[in-house]
Amino acid sequence: MAEDASGSGGASDDPEGEALGRLVPAALRERLRGRPLLVQRPVWGRRHGRHPAARAGVGHDFRDHRAYVPGDDPRRLDWRAVARRDRLVLRRTESEDELSITLLLDAGAGMDYGEGPSHKLRYARAVAGGLSWLALRQGDPVGLAMGRQQTVDASLARPRSGRERLSALAHRMIEAQPRGRCPWGPLMSAVAPRLPRRSLLVLLSDLLDPGTTEGDADEVLDELLRGLAQLRARQHEVVIVQTLHPDELDFPWNERGMLRFEDLRGLRAPLEGPGRNLRESYLQRLGEHLGRLDERCEAEGLLLLRMPTGIPVEDAFMQLLARLAGQPVEAEAGAEVGA
Incomplete structure (x- = not known):
């Protein structure tokens, strides 16, 4: 079960401080103090300002x-x-456009794995909360849409700024406990019309098994990536933050005895077999899945950042900021975020 608090000691008399304390761990808040959110991607270019836009004739107004x-x-x-x-x-x-950010958060039951800081949904919410705090602090609007229980919550999808925005975003994310599955098709359909011109879209999910029935995971993933590529073609920037628990990357169950695994979403039949055999099959299929995802994102111009939740979120977030700003990433030992 996801925890409500992401760190201790963050509450304050003001709603924004209380919301930030519940969503973003103290170590990450400390690392972000005084830092800007810089996005240096092709849409904004490299000529003007923090988030430059190509608009002729008004550059000095x-x-x-x-x-x-x-x-x-x-x-x-x-x-x-x-x-x-x-x-x-x-x-x-007038030549410096504000950066409009829209967050797509997978709050399905598949994200309900891990304990403490390594819990997948808690980790994804901390990343989303950190981005929201940085953006709102410099006057950039933020929107949020979530998918869970086969339904879409797009009530905060249209990006807004202002003093109360962070509190609204944080409360919505914290209150949404992971249930069911994230309906990617309806979620994308709800968000696309609300995106301002040249937005930054950040999708946060494990993207391990986005299907609805046995055998359709690849089809659902393909449809999602096609939709993201279409947004990219419409001058939006798209970043995928893939949060994966170390158990999902390493499959530490290597026993000879029989093991039973159940789908957290209740969509798949339980999987049973000797741990060693299951591990070999799982790691092979995982490698193929992640490799295919890497290739598709590179081909479509989508920035994919794979964040193992065993890495402290503050370290992973610093690498995210560096990638967004077009800076080289210098990862500490054991703290590398994959692309």
């Missing part, structure tokens, strides 16, 4: 100010405004 955060170009500081406000602020122009 003043739009507004926003607070300076470490990582910003100090040449964009508005020193007259700094003198008036006694704090560092940046001048934003």
